[in-house]
Amino acid sequence: MKKIEIFTSDLDTVIDSYVAMGKTTYKVALDDLYPLINRFEAQRKLQDKKFYKRLQTDIVGGCIMPPITIAFIDKEENNLSEVSDFENFINRNLEFGYILDGMQRLNTLKSASEDEDFDYNRIAYLNIIVANNQDKLLYRMITLNNGQKPMTPRHQIEILTSEMFDFNNLKNISVQTEKSRAEKSIRGSFNLGDISRGYLAFLTNNVNNENNKIIDEKMDEILVTRILDNRESTQELSFQKILKLIDKLSEDTEIKQWFGVNNNLIGFCVGIKNSYDNLKHITPEEFLSSIIIFDKAFNSINASKVNLGKYRRQLSNEFIKEYEKLSIMDEDELIEHFMEVTS
Structure with a gap:
């Protein structure tokens, strides 16, 4: 049974990596993605929980959480332009992924799951990148997060x-x-x-x-x-x-x-x-x-x-x-x- 469903995939020609959008459930996010939050050394440390207290409440209330970005290293450089191929690759290699963006959200999701009203079946949306080395992932993370000074x-x-x-x-x-x-x-x-x-x-x-x-x-x-x-x-x-x-x-x-x-x-x-x-x-x-x-x-x-x-x-x-x-x-x-x- 596939844990992640892929909607579409394409090639990012700047970093020569495949990129896809997909979805999973909160249960899979907690069981399979949450354990990945410490695998990528370039990530930010967890922030004070008070900044995400409102998101935690909203998750229990039924909000749609912003997408989490997962990354994978594919040294064999498989052709993943087809949705089915991308989907199979991700589900086979889920334990080897990195959380490129969304570590704070997953940590908040974990806290929200302790509430008795938490719904494990709600949808968590995903952005997924597959590159052939970690340098390309780091490049993409930097360009996404540091291209400009955040607006106040x-x-x-x-x-x-x-x-x-x-x-x-x-x-x-x-x-x-x-x-x-x-x-x-x-x-x-x-x-x-x-x-x-x-x-x-x-x-x-x-x-x-x-x-x-x-x-x-x-x-x-x-x-x-x-x-x-x-x-x-x-x-x-x-x-x-x-x-x-x-x-x-x-x-x-x-x-x-x-x-x-x-x-x-x-x-x-x-x-x-x-x-x-x-x-x-x-x-x-x-x-x-x-x-x-x-x-x-x-x-x-x-x-x-x-x-x-x-x-x-x-x-x-x-x-x-x-x-x-x-x-x-x-x-x-x-x-x-x-x-x-x-x-």
Whole structure:
């Protein structure tokens, strides 16, 4: 009985090696592939398990794990261009394979298998390379993994913001990149970078994602953890709906200017996750009245004693999050509430 099924195979003429795509089960991955993780000396060491805790949970929940890359040395240089020949070779030589990419995933799969809800019959997808010497495998691994500097989470979110969201359908606000603004600035337009920071706040459920006192690499780790930990909350409300609500409210010029303050926008993007149902039908006139009171209360904060940007993010988040309760307060009541929140 074959343990691995091959879909297609072809010759990589750069490294003169056969490459195929296939699949197996989690059971075979654990029984036959997991023991291979220490065979290739060029591999990375296992990372801290906390970075893969979310993947472990997702595997048990039924996610499709990214493909694992297995490599084999074929010193006899068999012709493996036919799927059947490739499949036979792999299944005969499975114990001699190397895990070229996916060691962390297999280790996480092993941890996930300890859960009582783990399904051994789910599919694990595979990329497979057969070369006639180890040098070619190392070459391919280097070109795959080190061809460019990995994008930071922040950079990835900036790209997602520009590519995923349709700003053309917004009626009252326009969004510009720094490049397009330099070519032709649209009066009152929002910076794409500000929208991206709002999206990051939405994904992390946190208004404080900027901290120059933390080393960039560590800050990236913190951001990834925040995003993964808040995945379920972001599934309940899409950021596109938030953009549409901001656009609707920005029919009023003063509200548009209020959102133009990036710290207000960030606070709104986090707080709205708790109050969208209360705010989705509000009129611009009603919202304007409430943020006028908010700004009056906020202006009572002694600017010489605090970081105003940080406080504006926190308090605009608090105000929108508890909008139903706080929007009916007068200025003094709101000041007292802010005093309690910030004490």
